[in-house]
Amino acid sequence: MFSTHLQEYALDKYQGRKKYYSCLWEEIEEALKGCTEEEAILMRFLYGTMPVRDAGEYDFQVFLSYVQHALWLRRNMKWCGELTEDIFIHHVLYYRINSEDISDCRKFFYEQLKDRIQGMSLEEAVIEINYWCAENAVYESTDERTASPMTVFRCGKGRCGEESTFAVTAYRSVGIPARQVYTPRWAHCDDNHAWVEIYLHGKWYFIGACEPEEGLNRGWFTVPANRAILIHSRTFSDFMINSSEECIGKENLLTYYNNTPFYAKTRELTVTVKDQKGQPVKDAFAAVEILNMAEYFPAVTLVTDSKGEAHVSVGLGDVRVRAWKGDTFGEKKVSLKVTAKAELSLECSAGKPDWVTDEWEQAGFSAPEECPMHLGRETQEQKERKARRLKEANQIREQRFVACYDEKLASVYTEEAGMFRTAGENAAEIRAFLTKDENPGRRRMLHSLAVKDYKDLKASILEDHLGCEQGSLNEETYEKYLLCPRISKEELTPYRSFIRAYFKENEKERFGKNPEQIWKYIKDTIHYDTEVDYSTICATPIGCLKMKQGNSLAQKILFAAICRSLNIPARLNSVTLAPEYLKEGVFTIPEGFAEGQKAKDIAKEDAASLILKVKDKSKWNYFQTWTIGKLEGVHFDTLNYEGVSFEDNALELVLEPGVYRLITSMRMPNGDQHTSQRVFCLEHGEQKSIEMTLWESEAKDMLVNYSLNDFPVQDNTGKEYMVSELVTENAVILAFLGVGEEPTEHVLNELLASASHWKETAARMVMVLREPGELKNATLRRVLESLSGVELFFDEQRSCERAAAKMHVDADKLPVLILIQKELVGIYACAGYNVGSVELMLKLLEQ
Known part of the structure; x- marks a missing residue:
């Protein structure tokens, strides 16, 4: 039987939803009469905490299937029966993991896994389940709609948010508590990532979803994670908030927990918000924003206390803190490497734009430096076993x-x-x-x-x-x-x-x-x-x-x-x-619609024309090197001009009158960014022209000069070539890939996205695979079909390790990309997960 606290919590939350469920209330009440007492408690908990839209989208029986399976696990799986009530409720029972479509799937996953983990210890089962996940799903870059776990199973592919939802479902289906952990934006590259934490013997451990390792707290993302500003997890209710983890507040239904200190070096940031008279402002909002994809993304939003203060532990990089209450706001850049305090004054408002300068302002944004937190290394035996089992998993899936x-x-x-x-x-x-x-x-x-x-x-x-x-x-x-x-x-x-x-x-x-x-x-x-x-x-x-x-x-x-x-x-x-x-x-x-309008639909006499001028249109990619946002209330909402291009080095945007912000950003090889921003007003009927500025570094500031030893590679017939034979007058990208693994899939997708730039640059790549079976990879095949100048070889003598060591990057973190000149001089290298690395290398080749 469940505790009195849970029963009372579930009933209170459920009854509080009656006004929202008016069209379903009698139907739900009637269905509850057919439930056991334990089932009814958990069904009330779900109906009392779920997003209201879910109640209108899915039948009672779908939710009941989750409840019945969770109760069966509680009675029949020893490790599940020993869980505390809150861990069981949040991380075994709960049906929703993120924004996926919901279906009755837990029993299906259990049936796939039950025999496979029979007789295993909890640790062994965790590792074995992830191998099963790898046999059934692999990374693929897709749109932001989150496919359901059953969809991922049926198609065998998904992006990181889908892979992690899939893996969490697998673990929960056998009674192992699991949750999705998420960095909303990286600080060192333009992307985000999600992975999995599983709960064993009273502690959380991390794993890569569908990316099995021969141990816990390992994954390719450990280095990126120790450079993160914020990493969090969530629950769909505040039932028994875990005091051992930093709760960073609620957003609508969700309660967020700060997991950053487990992955990265952090310090507690104190944000103090004051009004124009210097008095502290209670219940103001304060967002910690990360510069990513040429926009400021609110990674976490806090609420100030009676002292006007809010606190959060974040990684040691540069952020922008934005605070607001009512119709006033303020913002400033904060470097966590230098200070742990940020004081903001609410002096700006949309109604009185005297704070708008209409001038370019430059700032550097530093990403946190590497500070490894989880240093466990694989033994040679573990490496070989993982390689063998991953190869088998890929074959089974394919x-x-x-x-x-x-x-x-x-x-x-x-x-x-x-x-x-x-x-x-x-x-x-x-x-x-x-x-x-x-x-x-x-x-x-x-x-x-x-x-x-x-x-x-x-x-x-x-x-x-x-x-x-x-x-x-x-x-x-x-x-x-x-x-x-x-x-x-x-x-x-x-x-x-x-x-x-x-x-x-x-x-x-x-x-x-x-x-x-x-x-x-x-x-x-x-x-x-x-x-x-x-x-x-x-x-x-x-x-x-x-x-x-x-x-x-x-x-x-x-x-x-x-x-x-x-x-x-x-x-x-x-x-x-x-x-x-x-x-x-x-x-x-429609006339009654109050939000922004598309340019051509704005009345001609009301429209404002903004002409953006650039010197080199090839450098300007939306959501990479620039964005434009419109001030709506106290927030700048980024407009979606993805795919738009400059014609004759100019671009005209027809916009509503208002306050706008242009942001331009250039990412450095070490992950830092140079940014320029310009806030300006557009009046009714105004025609305005702005010269875009991009704060770039010289190529010499990005490059190194390391001599590599010559080494052999083999083509698909077994013929051997020395790398020095393949590097002629022009620089070449030497790419050691881990085909089928998520970081390499990102690079392959970047190559496809950069196909036109690749052709313009006449780039060459010496692509080195681990074994011929990798040629079956669908993304790799598309790259080979789409890009010229790519030559395929294999590395039978572990030359990647020696080349990576010379370039001071980690050979274990594929892909390893090296920009190499004649006489085998390495001038730039990166390893692992570095979004934007292809475009960066193409720019270095041009320079």
């Missing part, structure tokens, strides 16, 4: 998905062959939809979807969206903004039939004649309470209508969904995410 691919079907549907490969076991759903009849809309709909959709789409859901009329619409408008069931990053649902049945005929007629009424209906009917939801996920159109609850993005998606259901083309603007519908051939924002 063989399973080769068997999924239907060559005969792909030969008939040649344009869809790539979809079948991506889908893995989900290819059966694509086949069922595609081959049902000769309706040409089937192919058109499939090609309108995001790549990830092929992994988890359902034929029955796509069927729901086929009944559209093209009329006089052009192909692009019809396929992208009417036929396509995907609007943003939401889960795909059969919303068209639901919406058509949900509204009365007179309502649908009114909406069809005047789509402005759709937005009015949404604003009048759909509400959002941040305290009972999780901002990272949004309700689907069906869930939004059922629960009358949905965040800002969910409401915009609902607008587009209702429009499309009524045969009105609609979309979310790619830059501002504003809802738009087609009116007289032009995508138009």
